[in-house]
Amino acid sequence: MAIRYFEEEGVKARLSGKRALNTYIRQVIDEHLDVKKVEINYIFCTDEGLLEKNIAFLNHDTLTDIITFDLSESETELNSEIYISVDRVADNAQQFGVSYNTELHRVLFHGILHLCGFKDKKPEEEKEMRRQEDLCLKGYFGA
Template sequence: MPAQFFEQEIKARLKDKRKLSAFLDTLVHEHLEVKKIALRYIFCSDEYLLEINKQFLNHNTLTDIITFDLSETDNDLTSEIYVSVERVAENAEKFNKSYNDELHRVIFHGALHLCGFKDKKEDQKAEMRRQEDLCIERYLG
Protein backbone atom coordinates (compact mmCIF):
# COMPACT_ATOMS: atom_id res chain seq x y z
CA MET A 1 0.00 0.00 0.00
CA PRO A 2 1.45 3.43 -0.95
CA ALA A 3 0.08 5.05 2.22
CA GLN A 4 0.09 3.53 5.66
CA PHE A 5 -1.70 4.89 8.69
CA PHE A 6 -0.54 4.58 12.29
CA GLU A 7 -2.01 5.81 15.55
CA GLN A 8 0.33 7.02 18.29
CA GLU A 9 -1.70 6.58 21.50
CA ILE A 10 -4.73 8.32 19.97
CA LYS A 11 -7.51 7.23 17.61
CA ALA A 12 -7.94 9.07 14.32
CA ARG A 13 -11.22 7.33 13.40
CA LEU A 14 -10.07 7.08 9.79
CA LYS A 15 -12.27 4.94 7.56
CA ASP A 16 -11.59 3.11 4.30
CA LYS A 17 -7.81 3.23 4.45
CA ARG A 18 -7.34 1.20 1.26
CA LYS A 19 -9.45 3.62 -0.77
CA LEU A 20 -7.58 6.59 0.74
CA SER A 21 -4.20 5.00 0.05
CA ALA A 22 -5.17 4.41 -3.60
CA PHE A 23 -6.38 8.02 -3.90
CA LEU A 24 -3.11 9.36 -2.45
CA ASP A 25 -1.15 7.15 -4.86
CA THR A 26 -3.08 8.65 -7.79
CA LEU A 27 -2.69 12.18 -6.42
CA VAL A 28 1.09 11.89 -6.10
CA HIS A 29 1.46 10.30 -9.55
CA GLU A 30 -0.50 13.20 -11.08
CA HIS A 31 2.15 15.64 -9.82
CA LEU A 32 5.38 13.65 -9.61
CA GLU A 33 7.13 11.09 -11.76
CA VAL A 34 8.11 8.56 -9.13
CA LYS A 35 8.19 4.79 -9.24
CA LYS A 36 7.71 4.02 -5.57
CA ILE A 37 5.55 5.83 -3.01
CA ALA A 38 5.67 5.25 0.73
CA LEU A 39 3.64 7.72 2.75
CA ARG A 40 3.51 7.02 6.48
CA TYR A 41 0.82 8.99 8.30
CA ILE A 42 1.21 9.01 12.07
CA PHE A 43 -1.82 10.28 13.97
CA CYS A 44 -0.86 11.68 17.35
CA SER A 45 -1.70 14.13 20.14
CA ASP A 46 -0.91 17.84 20.31
CA GLU A 47 1.77 17.12 22.90
CA TYR A 48 3.48 14.50 20.74
CA LEU A 49 3.51 16.75 17.67
CA LEU A 50 4.66 19.76 19.70
CA GLU A 51 7.73 17.78 20.78
CA ILE A 52 8.49 16.92 17.14
CA ASN A 53 8.01 20.58 16.19
CA LYS A 54 10.45 21.69 18.91
CA GLN A 55 13.02 18.96 18.24
CA PHE A 56 13.20 19.07 14.45
CA LEU A 57 11.96 22.53 13.46
CA ASN A 58 12.79 24.63 16.55
CA HIS A 59 9.16 25.83 16.71
CA ASN A 60 7.40 25.99 20.06
CA THR A 61 3.88 26.13 18.62
CA LEU A 62 1.00 23.76 18.15
CA THR A 63 0.32 22.66 14.58
CA ASP A 64 -2.00 20.20 12.88
CA ILE A 65 0.59 18.62 10.58
CA ILE A 66 4.31 18.23 9.99
CA THR A 67 5.56 16.57 6.81
CA PHE A 68 9.03 15.09 6.44
CA ASP A 69 10.29 14.11 2.98
CA LEU A 70 12.69 11.22 3.59
CA SER A 71 13.21 10.35 -0.08
CA GLU A 72 16.69 9.23 -1.02
CA THR A 73 16.30 9.40 -4.80
CA ASP A 74 14.16 11.22 -7.35
CA ASN A 75 12.54 7.90 -8.29
CA ASP A 76 10.88 7.33 -4.94
CA LEU A 77 8.83 9.32 -2.49
CA THR A 78 9.24 8.31 1.12
CA SER A 79 7.77 10.39 3.90
CA GLU A 80 6.52 10.58 7.44
CA ILE A 81 3.53 12.82 7.98
CA TYR A 82 2.52 13.58 11.56
CA VAL A 83 -1.04 14.72 12.19
CA SER A 84 -2.38 16.01 15.50
CA VAL A 85 -5.84 14.54 15.86
CA GLU A 86 -6.59 17.03 18.64
CA ARG A 87 -5.68 19.99 16.40
CA VAL A 88 -7.80 18.56 13.57
CA ALA A 89 -10.81 18.22 15.89
CA GLU A 90 -10.37 21.76 17.24
CA ASN A 91 -9.94 23.23 13.74
CA ALA A 92 -13.01 21.37 12.49
CA GLU A 93 -15.06 23.03 15.20
CA LYS A 94 -13.38 26.42 14.68
CA PHE A 95 -14.03 26.39 10.89
CA ASN A 96 -17.47 24.76 11.20
CA LYS A 97 -16.41 21.65 9.27
CA SER A 98 -16.95 18.00 10.04
CA TYR A 99 -14.08 16.17 11.71
CA ASN A 100 -13.94 13.79 8.74
CA ASP A 101 -13.63 16.64 6.19
CA GLU A 102 -10.95 18.41 8.22
CA LEU A 103 -9.00 15.18 8.75
CA HIS A 104 -8.98 14.52 5.02
CA ARG A 105 -8.03 18.14 4.26
CA VAL A 106 -4.95 17.77 6.47
CA ILE A 107 -4.07 14.37 4.99
CA PHE A 108 -4.24 15.85 1.47
CA HIS A 109 -2.32 18.93 2.64
CA GLY A 110 0.64 16.75 3.63
CA ALA A 111 0.64 14.90 0.31
CA LEU A 112 0.37 18.18 -1.62
CA HIS A 113 3.44 19.53 0.19
CA LEU A 114 5.33 16.45 -0.97
CA CYS A 115 4.13 17.18 -4.51
CA GLY A 116 5.75 20.61 -4.38
CA PHE A 117 2.90 22.85 -3.24
CA LYS A 118 3.89 25.53 -0.74
CA ASP A 119 1.91 27.67 1.69
CA LYS A 120 4.22 30.37 3.04
CA LYS A 121 2.96 33.28 0.92
CA GLU A 122 -0.66 34.36 0.45
CA ASP A 123 -0.86 33.27 -3.20
CA GLN A 124 0.67 29.90 -2.27
CA LYS A 125 -1.85 29.48 0.56
CA ALA A 126 -4.70 30.21 -1.84
CA GLU A 127 -3.43 27.63 -4.33
CA MET A 128 -2.88 25.06 -1.57
CA ARG A 129 -6.45 25.58 -0.35
CA ARG A 130 -7.75 25.23 -3.92
CA GLN A 131 -5.85 21.96 -4.32
CA GLU A 132 -7.13 20.69 -0.94
CA ASP A 133 -10.70 21.54 -1.98
CA LEU A 134 -10.23 19.68 -5.28
CA CYS A 135 -8.97 16.63 -3.40
CA ILE A 136 -11.87 16.70 -0.96
CA GLU A 137 -14.36 17.08 -3.80
CA ARG A 138 -12.80 14.21 -5.75
CA TYR A 139 -12.36 11.91 -2.77
CA LEU A 140 -15.38 12.61 -0.60
CA GLY A 141 -17.63 13.61 -3.48
Protein backbone atom coordinates (compact mmCIF):
# COMPACT_ATOMS: atom_id res chain seq x y z
CA MET A 1 0.00 0.00 0.00
CA ALA A 2 1.28 3.42 -0.91
CA ILE A 3 -0.52 6.61 -0.03
CA ARG A 4 1.57 9.66 -0.77
CA TYR A 5 1.10 13.38 -0.34
CA PHE A 6 2.54 16.06 -2.61
CA GLU A 7 2.34 19.82 -2.56
CA GLU A 8 2.65 21.85 -5.71
CA GLU A 9 5.20 24.63 -5.56
CA GLY A 10 4.23 27.28 -3.03
CA VAL A 11 1.39 25.22 -1.53
CA LYS A 12 1.23 24.25 2.13
CA ALA A 13 -1.49 21.76 2.98
CA ARG A 14 -0.63 21.70 6.73
CA LEU A 15 -1.43 18.01 6.98
CA SER A 16 -0.04 16.11 9.96
CA GLY A 17 -0.37 12.55 11.22
CA LYS A 18 0.03 10.97 7.80
CA ARG A 19 0.84 7.51 9.13
CA ALA A 20 -2.38 7.31 11.17
CA LEU A 21 -4.31 8.84 8.29
CA ASN A 22 -2.94 6.24 5.87
CA THR A 23 -4.00 3.45 8.23
CA TYR A 24 -7.50 4.87 8.51
CA ILE A 25 -7.83 5.40 4.76
CA ARG A 26 -6.90 1.78 4.19
CA GLN A 27 -9.59 0.74 6.70
CA VAL A 28 -12.18 2.74 4.76
CA ILE A 29 -11.07 1.19 1.49
CA ASP A 30 -11.13 -2.33 2.98
CA GLU A 31 -14.65 -1.74 4.30
CA HIS A 32 -15.98 -0.99 0.80
CA LEU A 33 -13.65 -2.69 -1.69
CA ASP A 34 -11.74 -5.93 -2.06
CA VAL A 35 -8.46 -4.72 -3.51
CA LYS A 36 -4.97 -6.09 -3.07
CA LYS A 37 -2.91 -3.14 -4.27
CA VAL A 38 -3.46 0.50 -3.29
CA GLU A 39 -1.56 3.40 -4.86
CA ILE A 40 -3.01 6.81 -4.05
CA ASN A 41 -1.32 10.13 -4.64
CA TYR A 42 -2.85 13.21 -3.05
CA ILE A 43 -1.66 16.39 -4.75
CA PHE A 44 -2.37 19.66 -2.96
CA CYS A 45 -2.66 22.68 -5.22
CA THR A 46 -4.18 26.14 -5.56
CA ASP A 47 -7.59 27.11 -6.94
CA GLU A 48 -5.88 28.14 -10.16
CA GLY A 49 -4.07 24.82 -10.55
CA LEU A 50 -7.19 22.77 -9.93
CA LEU A 51 -9.31 24.97 -12.20
CA GLU A 52 -6.88 24.26 -15.04
CA LYS A 53 -7.32 20.52 -14.47
CA ASN A 54 -11.10 20.87 -14.16
CA ILE A 55 -11.26 22.61 -17.54
CA ALA A 56 -8.71 20.38 -19.28
CA PHE A 57 -9.94 16.99 -18.09
CA LEU A 58 -13.61 17.46 -17.17
CA ASN A 59 -14.56 20.47 -19.31
CA HIS A 60 -15.90 22.23 -16.19
CA ASP A 61 -15.03 25.92 -15.89
CA THR A 62 -15.74 26.11 -12.15
CA LEU A 63 -13.76 26.13 -8.95
CA THR A 64 -13.86 22.90 -6.97
CA ASP A 65 -12.18 21.56 -3.86
CA ILE A 66 -11.30 18.11 -5.23
CA ILE A 67 -10.92 16.10 -8.40
CA THR A 68 -10.42 12.35 -8.14
CA PHE A 69 -8.93 10.42 -11.03
CA ASP A 70 -9.36 6.64 -10.83
CA LEU A 71 -6.42 5.17 -12.77
CA SER A 72 -7.05 1.57 -11.72
CA GLU A 73 -6.48 -1.05 -14.40
CA SER A 74 -8.21 -3.94 -12.64
CA GLU A 75 -10.74 -4.62 -9.91
CA THR A 76 -8.01 -5.92 -7.59
CA GLU A 77 -6.13 -2.62 -7.53
CA LEU A 78 -6.90 0.93 -6.56
CA ASN A 79 -4.71 3.47 -8.30
CA SER A 80 -5.63 7.13 -8.11
CA GLU A 81 -4.50 10.73 -8.23
CA ILE A 82 -6.55 13.03 -6.03
CA TYR A 83 -6.08 16.77 -6.48
CA ILE A 84 -7.18 19.06 -3.66
CA SER A 85 -7.31 22.86 -3.70
CA VAL A 86 -6.15 24.13 -0.33
CA ASP A 87 -7.67 27.52 -1.25
CA ARG A 88 -11.14 25.93 -1.59
CA VAL A 89 -10.64 23.92 1.59
CA ALA A 90 -9.79 27.10 3.52
CA ASP A 91 -12.73 29.04 2.05
CA ASN A 92 -15.16 26.17 2.65
CA ALA A 93 -13.97 25.76 6.23
CA GLN A 94 -14.75 29.41 6.88
CA GLN A 95 -18.09 29.21 5.05
CA PHE A 96 -19.20 26.09 6.95
CA GLY A 97 -17.84 27.25 10.31
CA VAL A 98 -15.41 24.37 10.79
CA SER A 99 -11.67 24.22 11.23
CA TYR A 100 -9.36 23.99 8.25
CA ASN A 101 -8.15 20.63 9.55
CA THR A 102 -11.68 19.21 9.73
CA GLU A 103 -12.55 20.40 6.22
CA LEU A 104 -9.24 19.12 4.84
CA HIS A 105 -9.95 15.66 6.23
CA ARG A 106 -13.54 15.75 4.96
CA VAL A 107 -12.19 16.37 1.45
CA LEU A 108 -9.47 13.71 1.82
CA PHE A 109 -12.16 11.17 2.77
CA HIS A 110 -14.48 12.45 0.04
CA GLY A 111 -11.96 11.43 -2.62
CA ILE A 112 -11.59 7.96 -1.13
CA LEU A 113 -15.35 7.54 -0.91
CA HIS A 114 -15.65 8.37 -4.61
CA LEU A 115 -13.11 5.64 -5.33
CA CYS A 116 -15.20 3.28 -3.21
CA GLY A 117 -18.22 3.92 -5.42
CA PHE A 118 -20.06 6.70 -3.64
CA LYS A 119 -21.43 9.44 -5.87
CA ASP A 120 -22.79 12.92 -5.23
CA LYS A 121 -24.51 14.17 -8.38
CA LYS A 122 -28.12 13.54 -7.30
CA PRO A 123 -29.59 14.89 -4.04
CA GLU A 124 -29.97 11.42 -2.49
CA GLU A 125 -26.40 10.52 -3.49
CA GLU A 126 -25.08 13.76 -2.03
CA LYS A 127 -26.91 13.09 1.24
CA GLU A 128 -25.35 9.62 1.49
CA MET A 129 -21.91 11.03 0.62
CA ARG A 130 -22.21 13.57 3.45
CA ARG A 131 -23.27 10.80 5.83
CA GLN A 132 -20.25 8.72 4.82
CA GLU A 133 -17.93 11.72 5.20
CA ASP A 134 -19.33 12.34 8.70
CA LEU A 135 -18.80 8.67 9.58
CA CYS A 136 -15.20 8.91 8.40
CA LEU A 137 -14.56 12.08 10.38
CA LYS A 138 -16.10 10.53 13.49
CA GLY A 139 -14.17 7.31 13.00
CA TYR A 140 -10.88 9.09 12.43
CA PHE A 141 -11.12 11.80 15.06
CA GLY A 142 -13.18 9.76 17.53
CA ALA A 143 -15.67 12.60 18.00
